[in-house]
Each structure stands twice: as structure tokens, then as C-alpha cells.
Amino acid sequence: MKKLSFLILGLLIIPTFFLTSCDRGDDPSDGVVATPKFTLMKDYVVDNNLDIDNILTNSLNEKFVAGPPATSADVDAFLSSYYIMDIRSSADFTATGHVAGANNVAFANILTEAPKAGTKPILVVCYTGQTACYATALLRLYGYPRTQALKWGMSGWNSNNATSWNNAITGNIANGHSNWSFTAAPAKVVYKDPTITSLSSDGLAxxxxxxxxxxxxxFTPATVKGSDVLANPSGYFINNYFSETDYLGFGHIAGANRILPLNLGDDTYLGLDNNAKVVVYCYTGQTSAVVAACLRVFGYDAYSLTFGMNGLYNNNPAWTSNKWSSSVPKNYPVVYN
Structure with missing residues (x-):
């Protein structure tokens, strides 16, 4: 009888053992702590050359922006080398014209559209280059490393499309503002990793x-206006994406950090406050759009400051490059169909 009792007890215990042991790592009560989902993703990103610097410039040394071509004679060759996604509204795609060969694609559909490119690199086109750069970063992270954005967007392609950029540079709101500073960058602080949730334990997934x-x-929820940040810099964790020379020479929003490089692999990302609204700003809003996209994927509440330094202080005397002016737009042909 005792043998039978032990046998029954054993049959009851064994299934319990298997049920609990197959869940090891997800329940800290068993003494085993699961690897954080962020760490799993981070390891995959670093091991597969998808860190932020690799998104800004891929393994073929192709930057995240391309063009516009130098002369009108180069237009056809430039356009024919890409599968082109124009992510502007369908109304503007038709009414204001688009580059030859462009496919009008809603931003929400860029990942499902990308396989249609086949072996061709992808060129993403928008109004000013900022949304396209955001899309470019996401496509590169997703497995399309040869994606690029048309620099300056349609604003730089044809002067009839330059309204958004022309309107952005008229205020020079930082000039003389009490929250515009020329002091050194704040001392760097080390923060914790962001927290992300996932049912998967596979870094790629x-x-x-x-x-x-x-x-x-x-894209819109990942943007913030320069006027809002300038009015309340303490409400954000601000990261200026300039060289140190330009950080001091141009001046910067008061309290702006300068964390460069900003990568997972070298832990410089730990200089970002994982519990704050992280605002990145650059010269044009295009680089910051790439960085903000990456940071959002990595779990940060990140924002790109629209139009960058151009939108803050276009008449700043320190400019040497990446300045929007009437000389930037070309008058390259557009198609109205």
C-alpha cells in the first residue's frame, strides 16, 4: 500500500516539476532572473551592426540622406537608381507634383512597401526631409540598410515646394532669448537602461x-517645436547633436547636454535620462529625426526638435553648412499624375 501511495505522489509531483521548470527565468521567485528584454534587443543590435552610428552611415559608407543631385543632367540617373517612396499626402503628391517614378506610400505602410524595392536601394521623400529621415532610420533598423532620405525633401528639389522650410526660418526665436546659452555642457550622469516589454526572448523579434x-x-508624436523647448528647457532632457565647437560657437538651449557618440555598444546611451522626455536637436531636424527614431525603438520617450538649429536661429553668424536659404532649392522637374 505504501508503494502505491509513493507512486501516486510521484505522479502528482512530476508534472508540477515540468510545469514550473519550463517557465524558469520569467519568475524571479525561483531564484533565476530573466535577461531584460532591452538587453536582448541591445545585444542583437550591437552584434548585427545596427547601432545608431550604423544607422546614420551604413556599412557601405552611405549616409542616411542622399541628393538632391548636383545638376539637372544628373537627375535621371539619380532617380533611376532608387525605388522611391513619397510619403506625403496623396493630395500633395498629385497637386504639388512629385519626382519621376515615385510611389505614393502612407507612412504607416513603409514596412510592407519596402519588399517591393527588390535589390534596389530605397529613397524616401517627404516635405522637408525630416519625416523621411525618421522613416529611413526605421527601415534601416528593420533590415533595409540601403534606405536613404532625400535631403531637404521636396523643398530642396523644387522651389515651388519650399514653403515649409521658408516659413520655418523666419522667426529666429533663439536670438537674444534668455534661455539661449553659451556655457559649457553639463557634467554627464549615468542613468539606467530603459524598460521595454515583450513576450519574445529573441533579440531580432x-x-x-x-x-x-x-x-x-x-512621426508627429515624436516631434516637438523649438519654441516649446526654448520656453521650458527644464521640462526636457535635451541633447544637442553638434560638435563641441558648434555647441559653443552657435550657442545652445540652456542646459542642453552634448552626448556624442550616442551608441548602445559603448554605453554612451546611458547618458540619457530614461525617465525624461528626451529631445534631440541638430542643424536641420534630419539627423535628430534618425536619432529619435532609434531611441524610440530602444525604449526612450524621444523627440526630434523640428527644423533644428535652422528653426531656432537661422541667422546665427556661426553658420558654415546645413543652413537653409533661398539658394538651397533646385528647380528640378516634377510630375503631376
Missing amino acids: ILKSRVEEVVAAG
């Missing part, structure tokens, strides 16, 4: 799911 979430949210 986590990364792709994160990219899909950021694409679904759209």
Missing part, C-alpha cells in the same frame, strides 16, 4: 516588433 510599434505611431 523584439527589435522588429519595436520598429513596427514606432511606425504605427507615426
Whole structure:
């Protein structure tokens, strides 16, 4: 009888053992702590050359922006080398014209459209280059490293499309503002990793799911106006993406950090406050759009300051490059169909 009792007890215990042991790592009560989802994704990103510096410039040394071509004679060759996604509204795609061969694609559909490119590199086109750069970063992270954005967007292609940029530079709101500073950058602080959730324990799957979430949210929620940040710099963790020379020479928003390089692999990303609204700003809003896209995928509440330094202080005397002016737009042909 005792043998039978032990046998029954054993049959009851064995299934319990298997049920609990197959969940090891997800329940800290068993003494095993699961690897954080962020760490799994981070390891995949670093091991597969998808860190922020690799998104800004890929392994073929192709930057995230391309063009516009130097002369009108180069236009056809430039356009024919890409599969072109124009992510502007369908109304503007038709009414204000588009580059030859462009496909009008909603931002939400960029990941499903990308396979249609086949072996061709992808060129993303928008109004000013900022949304396209955001999309470019997400496509590169998703497995399309040869994606580029048309620099300055349609604003730089044809002067009839330059309204957005022309309007952005008229205020020079930072000039003489009490929150515009020429002091040295704040001392760097080390923060914790962001926290992300996922049902997967596979770094690639986590990364792709994160990219899909950021694409679904759209670009607008990842942007902030320079006037808002300038009025209340303490409400944000601000990271200026300039060289040290330009950080001091141009001046900067009061309290702006200068964390460069900003990568997962070298832990410089730990200089960002994972519990704050992280605002990145650059010269044009295009680089900051790439960085903000990456940071959002990596779990930060990140924002790109629209139009960058150009929108803050276009008449700043320190300019040497990346300045918007009437000389930037070309008058290259557009198609109205």
C-alpha cells in the first residue's frame, strides 16, 4: 500500500516539476532572473551592426540622406537608381507634383512597401526631409540598410515646394532669448537602461516588433517645436547633436547636454535620462529625426526638435553648412499624375 501511495505522489509531483521548470527565468521567485528584454534587443543590435552610428552611415559608407543631385543632367540617373517612396499626402503628391517614378506610400505602410524595392536601394521623400529621415532610420533598423532620405525633401528639389522650410526660418526665436546659452555642457550622469516589454526572448523579434510599434505611431508624436523647448528647457532632457565647437560657437538651449557618440555598444546611451522626455536637436531636424527614431525603438520617450538649429536661429553668424536659404532649392522637374 505504501508503494502505491509513493507512486501516486510521484505522479502528482512530476508534472508540477515540468510545469514550473519550463517557465524558469520569467519568475524571479525561483531564484533565476530573466535577461531584460532591452538587453536582448541591445545585444542583437550591437552584434548585427545596427547601432545608431550604423544607422546614420551604413556599412557601405552611405549616409542616411542622399541628393538632391548636383545638376539637372544628373537627375535621371539619380532617380533611376532608387525605388522611391513619397510619403506625403496623396493630395500633395498629385497637386504639388512629385519626382519621376515615385510611389505614393502612407507612412504607416513603409514596412510592407519596402519588399517591393527588390535589390534596389530605397529613397524616401517627404516635405522637408525630416519625416523621411525618421522613416529611413526605421527601415534601416528593420533590415533595409540601403534606405536613404532625400535631403531637404521636396523643398530642396523644387522651389515651388519650399514653403515649409521658408516659413520655418523666419522667426529666429533663439536670438537674444534668455534661455539661449553659451556655457559649457553639463557634467554627464549615468542613468539606467530603459524598460521595454515583450513576450519574445529573441533579440531580432523584439527589435522588429519595436520598429513596427514606432511606425504605427507615426512621426508627429515624436516631434516637438523649438519654441516649446526654448520656453521650458527644464521640462526636457535635451541633447544637442553638434560638435563641441558648434555647441559653443552657435550657442545652445540652456542646459542642453552634448552626448556624442550616442551608441548602445559603448554605453554612451546611458547618458540619457530614461525617465525624461528626451529631445534631440541638430542643424536641420534630419539627423535628430534618425536619432529619435532609434531611441524610440530602444525604449526612450524621444523627440526630434523640428527644423533644428535652422528653426531656432537661422541667422546665427556661426553658420558654415546645413543652413537653409533661398539658394538651397533646385528647380528640378516634377510630375503631376
